[in-house]
Amino acid sequence: MRYISWSAVFALAITPFLITSAMAGGKAIACYQQATVPAVYKTVQERVLVRAASNRVVKKAAVYGYQKRRVLVQPERVSYRKTPAVYQTRQRHVLVKQASIGWEYRMIKGRKTLCKVKHPPVYQAVSERVKVQAASKVAVRHPAIYSMVKEKVMLQPASNHVIRQPAVYKTVNRRVQVQPARTVWQPVKIKGCRY
Known part of the structure; x- marks a missing residue:
């Protein structure tokens, strides 16, 4: 045709x-x-x-754990202990009256006789408190005191991870003029x- x-x-x-x-x-x-x-x-x-390409953010939480740690409870210090003075009671003889020569009447064979008399010195025992050792101050060292405590610590910080998802395509049949x-x-x- x-x-x-x-x-x-x-x-x-x-x-x-x-x-x-x-x-x-x-x-x-x-x-x-x-x-x-x-x-x-x-x-x-x-x-x-x-489906168009996209990004997906995956959040990863922080990871925590426990560990022991030595902590100072009380620092080292020095205190002072006082030692009082030491006393003793001692006796000593004190001269109360010196030796002397004097006259006095005595009865000798029934007759009153004046005699020259030598008087020895007179001593008296006196008690007195004597310091044997003076008061003192002694330093006493107290070492530091430590203790072990259990505490929560971060082992790994939180993070974000980006996952890229590619675009998805498919092949379709289409009737065209x-x-x-x-x-x-x-x-x-x-x-x-x-x-």
């Missing part, structure tokens, strides 16, 4: 207006009729985006027409 171009169609369309009354009723040498050519489609494969439907003039065999 043959088709003619649009320019030919246009020419054919205006031909009746050009035919004069002298030409009417002549012998047809070619005849054409309008026909519709359906649209042409084809199936194509197309890659389409199902290659050529739209159109109207054409096509030759026909009609009695009385040469073709």
Whole structure:
């Protein structure tokens, strides 16, 4: 089957207006009729985006644990202990009356006699408190006191980890129009027409 171009169609369309009354009723040498050519489609494969690429942040919590630690409870210090003075009670003889010579009457054989008498010194025992050792201050060292305590400590800090998720595509079939439907003039065999 043959088709003619649009320019030919246009020419054919205006031909009746050009035919004069002298030409009417002549012998047809070619005849054409309008026909519709359906649209042409084809199936194509197309890659389409199902899910766009994205980033996902994964948070990792901090990790804690327990450990023992030596802590100072009381620092080293020095105190002083006082030692009181030591006393003793001692006796000593004190001269109360010195030796002397004097006169005194005595009865000798019933007769009163004046005698020259030597008197020895007189001593008396006196008790007195004597310091044997003076008071003193002695330094006493007290060592530091430590204790072990259990405490919570961070072993690993919290962190963020980014996971990249790639885009997801899939291939789909799609019907596309290659050529739209159109109207054409096509030759026909009609009695009385040469073709």
